Amino acid sequence: MRGRLSISRFAALTGLSTKTLRYYDAVNLLRPQHVDPLTSYRFYGVSQIDPAVRIRRWRELGLPIDEIRRLLDHPEQAKEVFHHHARRLSAEIEDRQQALLHLRHFLQEAPMNYRTELLPARQTLSIRTRLQPPHYEVIPEALRELMLYARAQGYQVDAPSFFVHDNDDQGEGSLVEICLPIAGEVKPQGRIEVRTFEGGKAFLGRFVGPYDQTGAAYSAVVEEALRRGLSITGVTAEFYVKSVPDTPNPEAYETDIAFFLEEETGV
Secondary structure (H helix, E strand, O other), rough: OOOOHHHHHHHHHHHHHHHHHHHHHHHOOOOEEEEOOHHHHEEEEEEHHHHHHHHHHHHOOOOOOHHHHHOOOOOHHHHHHHHHHHHHHHHHHHHHHHHHHHHHHHHHHHHHOOOEEEOOOEEEEEEEEEEEEEEOOHHHHHHHHHHHHHHHHOEEEOOOEEEEOOOOOOOOOOOOEEEEEEEOOOOOOOOOEEEEEEEEEEEEEEEEEOOHHHHHHHHHHHHHHHHOOOOOEEEEEEEEEEOOOOOOOOHEEEEEEEEEEEEOOOO
């Protein structure tokens, strides 16, 4: 019959499988134009090719069935539907990128160079400030200020810069101390203090990559510490082993992530 297409022919023309077409019929998204009462064969009209192709394209974009139904019933709401879906996809992509990063860490456990070390005490030029995520810029800003001051005074930097994140502070945000190890006699200036990093026993893992991806590395290091039965204090530090002065490539940055350990008590 002219203008009437069998389900297999309609599937071939629209790129939708017969199984998918039966499902769309069941959920009342795309009903056949006619169903033979004796054989239950489904037939579609030529005029249904256009909406069927649009449905296929929208499903390829990941649009849920309910939103596709909304587009078919209210095409004037298309812009709103697409904007909402774009935001949802962005969130899903971010979640999957984090999951992929976690997976890469599991696959590359050896390159993270897990180890337990007794970190030595050091004299540092330090800036103490508050960290309120996602405003992490306070750390590179403080490091830049410390480096400029050390250069201007002719001080000798004798180890990689680092920052310590304490978990005991009760103020707004969290207190971090950005440190630049310095040898010899030094003087404070303004918010730059001369302090002693006390060091201590810590479990470390080395992350290679840009700073904006260290969040997942923290999770990997703490999970490995707990797997080994270590008792962490919650105090952490980041040591910038290889950073901006050493390479222009963020993928080559090397950062030691340290979780300080509880002191062992004698029995």
